[in-house]
Structure formats: C-alpha cells, structure tokens
Amino acid sequence: MYNTRLDGLTEYPFQRLNALLAGIEPGGAPLVMSIGEPQHSPPDLFAKTLAQAPTADWGKYPPTPGTPDYRASVAAWAATRYGLPAGFLDPERHILPVAGSREGLFMAAQLCVPPQKKARQPSVLMPNPFYQVYFGAAVMNGAEPIFVPATKATGFLPDYAAVAPADLARAAMAYLCTPANPQGTVASLDLLKDVISLARKHDFVLVSDECYSEIYDTTAPAGALQACAALGEGLKNVLVFNSLSKRSSVPGLRAGFVAGDAELIAKFQKLRAHGGAVQPIPVLTAAAALWRDEHHVQENRRLYRAKIDDAEQTFGRDFGFYRPAGGFFLWLDVGDGEAATKKLWREAGVKVLPGGYLARAADNDSRGNPGSAYIRVALVHDRQRTADALMRMKHTLSSLSS
Numbered sequence: 219m220y221n222t223r224l225d226g227l228t229e230y231p232f233q234r235l236n237a238l239l240a241g242i243e244p245g246g247a248p249l250v251m252s253i254g255e256p257q258h259s260p261p262d263l264f265a266k267t268l269a270q271a272p273t274a275d276w277g278k279y280p281p282t283p284g285t286p287d288y289r290a291s292v293a294a295w296a297a298t299r300y301g302l303p304a305g306f307l308d309p310e311r312h313i314l315p316v317a318g319s320r321e322g323l324f325m326a327a328q329l330c331v332p333p334q335k336k337a338r339q340p341s342v343l344m345p346n347p348f349y350q351v352y353f354g355a356a357v358m359n360g361a362e363p364i365f366v367p368a369t370k371a372t373g374f375l376p377d378y379a380a381v382a383p384a385d386l387a388r389a390a391m392a393y394l395c396t397p398a399n400p401q402g403t404v405a406s407l408d409l410l411k412d413v414i415s416l417a418r419k420h421d422f423v424l425v426s427d428e429c430y431s432e433i434y435d436t437t438a439p440a441g442a443l444q445a446c447a448a449l450g451e452g453l454k455n456v457l458v459f460n461s462l463s464k465r466s467s468v469p470g471l472r473a474g475f476v477a478g479d480a481e482l483i484a485k486f487q488k489l490r491a492h493g494g495a496v497q498p499i500p501v502l503t504a505a506a507a508l509w510r511d512e513h514h515v516q517e518n519r520r521l522y523r524a525k526i527d528d529a530e531q532t533f534g535r536d537f538g539f540y541r542p543a544g545g546f547f548l549w550l551d552v553g554d555g556e557a558a559t560k561k562l563w564r565e566a567g568v569k570v571l572p573g574g575y576l577a578r579a580a581d582n583d584s585r586g587n588p589g590s591a592y593i594r595v596a597l598v599h600d601r602q603r604t605a606d607a608l609m610r611m612k613h614t615l616s617s618l619s620s
C-alpha cells in the first residue's frame with residue numbers, strides 16, 4: 219500500500235541524465251555542469267558565526283517559526299532590498315524560516331491546494347520549462363498541473379493571463395520563478411503586479427520563487443514583495459520564497475524563508491508544526507549573519523558575471539546564446555538537447571542537462587516539449603575550469619551539425 223499519486227511523478231532529471239549517460243566514458247577531465255549547486259566559497263563570516271553559536275543551542279528543539287533574530291534579519295534584508303515601506307513586512311506575521319526554498323515550495327501546495335475549487339479538480343499553473351518541485355507538489359496534492367509556455371516566443375516567461383478561463387477559475391496557485399531557472403529571465407515589476415492582480419481576481423495564491431534574486435547581471439531583479447507594496451492590499455494572495463543557497467553559496471545549509479500573506483503564513487506555521495523541517499538554532503544564527511551582510515554577495519555576483527563574460531566571448535551569438543539577466547545558467551539551443559548532452563560527455567567530458575528534462579509536452583499542444591532543443595549549463599565552478607569547459611563545449615558543439 220502506498221500513495222498512488224507517486225505514480226504520476228516522473229524520474230527526477232538527474233536520474234534521467236544518469237540513465238542517458240550510462241556506459242559512456244567522459245572524453246576529458248570530467249566537469250559536472252548539469253546541477254545548479256554553487257561551488258563558490260561561502261564567506262568566512264559563515265564558519266565564524268556558526269562556531270560562535272552557543273553549544274547549548276544544539277540542546278534545544280528548534281521552534282517552527284525560527285528565532286525572532288532570524289525573522290528580523292530577513293525582514294530587514296527584504297525591506298532594504300525592495301525598498302519596502304516601514305512596517306510593511308512584519309517579522310512576527312509575515313515571515314517563517316524554511317529549510318531551503320525547495321522544501322517550502324513543495325509544502326506550499328499542501329497549504330494552498332483545496333480538495334476542490336468551483337466543484338472541480340484544482341489546477342496549479344507553472345511555467346514550462348519549470349523547476350521540477352512545482353510539478354511534484356501539484357501532483358502529490360491532487361491538483362492538475364497546467365503547463366504555461368515560457369519559451370523564446372513568450373520572452374521566456376509564462377503569460378498566466380492567457381491561460382484558458384476554465385483553468386484559471388479553478389487555479390489554486392501559480393508558481394513563478396524569477397530569475398527563471400533555466401532561462402535566466404527576470405520578471406519586471408509590472409509583470410509581477412499583473413500576476414498578483416490576476417491571483418487576487420481569481421483567488422489563487424502566487425508562489426514566487428526568487429531563490430536566484432541576488433545573482434544578476436546588471437540590475438537587481440524586482441520581487442513580488444515590492445510589487446505588493448506598489449499595488450496596495452498588503453501581501454494578500456502572495457507567498458515569496460528565497461534562500462541563502464545561491465546568494466551566499468551555502469546550498470548545504472538549508473536556510474531560507476517564506477514571506478507573504480499573514481493569513482497563509484499563520485496556516486503555514488500550523489502545517490509546518492506537524493511536518494515541516496525545522497532548522498537548528500545555531501544554523502539560524504549563522505544564516506541571520508549572512509542575510510545581514512552584502513559584501514560577500516557583491517563578490518559572488520562579480521564571480522558569476524566574469525564567467526558569463528567568458529561564456530559570451532566563447533559563444534558570441536551561437537546556439538542562441540544570450541546573457542541571462544539573472545541566475546547562473548546558460549540555456550543553449552543546440553537542436554537536440556539529449557544528443558548534444560551525450561556528445562558533450564563523450565567528447566568533452568562536460569556534463570550538462572538536456573532541456574527537455576526540465577519541461578513537458580503539454581496535452582493537446584502540437585509544439586511538443588519546449589525544452590527538448592536546449593541544454594542547461596550551470597556556471598557554478600571556478601572561472602578557469604568553467605572557461606576551459608566552455609571552450610571544449612564550443613568546439614564539440616560546433617561539429618554537431620557537421
């Protein structure tokens with residue numbers, strides 16, 4: 219006996235990648251650029267603060283809402299980052315810690331998807347391609363995922379206003395990823411305002427995944443909290459997720475937050491008291507110190523930018539290369555993502571991810587899987603190794619069609 223909804227999940231992309239590359243030897247010093255796991259060093263501040271945390275704090279069960287200090291650090295960071303009016307974000311009513319945004323993004327569907335909406339199966343809107351957790355969360359909570367194209371033709375962002383009226387009416391939530399994984403696109407403040415207005419009009423929850431918000435090229439991306447402040451009506455119908463994984467290069471710390479609608483946050487706290495992963499108090503102490511420091515984040519951005527400069531030098535306009543406005547992925551149009559992935563591993567020793575593994579061919583959509591022509595390349599290693607790998611990739615891909 220088990221939960222048969224699990225049968226609706228596909229293998230996670232990295233398992234599919236392992237199967238695709240099984241038996242193929244890497245043709246060169248192997249470099250894994252398939253997974254978006256930041257490899258830059260976290261700032262010294264992190265280890266120092268963690269070491270200084272009182273040992274006695276390990277002897278306490280961490281409270282579900284975290285510590286007041288952690289919530290205050292997040293509120294102060296967000297208020298400065300998004301220029302929020304004083305008191306707009308109340309650390310006691312609008313913020314909860316999450317053990318990385320992934321865990322919270324998944325649980326958000328447990329929070330927001332009712333058994334039925336308008337006497338029908340609820341829908342969950344998501345961009346296509348999408349972060350796989352959105353799909354798993356929708357399916358495991360009995361909702362129908364609605365894949366909304368986020369392709370070159372749509373500016374690599376989903377147009378939720380264009381969703382069929384019947385699917386919008388039964389929408390329980392919509393995931394938005396900005397900066398987007400894998401495309402690196404950033405939603406403008408106006409787009410965020412429009413999506414929030416749409417969510418309020420149709421009474422669904424906008425779940426804004428902003429975990430790449432601090433890795434950007436030239437302009438700090440707008441955020442849904444900022445859009446809420448610009449719109450009025452507080453944080454109604456909105457939940458924003460972010461974490462330190464990318465910002466501070468500590469994906470192993472599992473430190474993030476959810477901020478938004480006070481009513482939803484109160485219900486989330488109730489739900490999380492039953493099944494949420496809580497973070498140890500010393501972890502929250504170290505994480506708070508990271509949210510309060512911007513120097514290391516600036517340095518982090520500089521390192522990513524330098525690698526994007528190198529990528530631009532290497533690819534020019536080949537394979538549809540463009541500078542991602544945010545995040546650290548290249549989204550390259552190679553014609554056949556799986557074939558290119560195999561070739562890159564076999565001939566260059568570079569492991570990338572076929573774009574088709576991050577997207578889905580929507581039912582009744584003759585355009586097929588919108589990611590299958592692409593590969594996703596994570597620029598997470600040091601500059602030299604990344605630059606070498608990009609050169610090898612360019613060389614290997616250039617012979618793709620010959």
Ligand SMILES: Cc1ncc(COP(=O)(O)O)c(C=O)c1O
Nearest residue numbers: 254318319320349399429461463
């Ligand atoms: C789009 C997106 N959202 C959320 C996450 C989860 O990150 P974390 O749980 O480390 O905050 C990732 C991780 O790669 C991601 O790419």
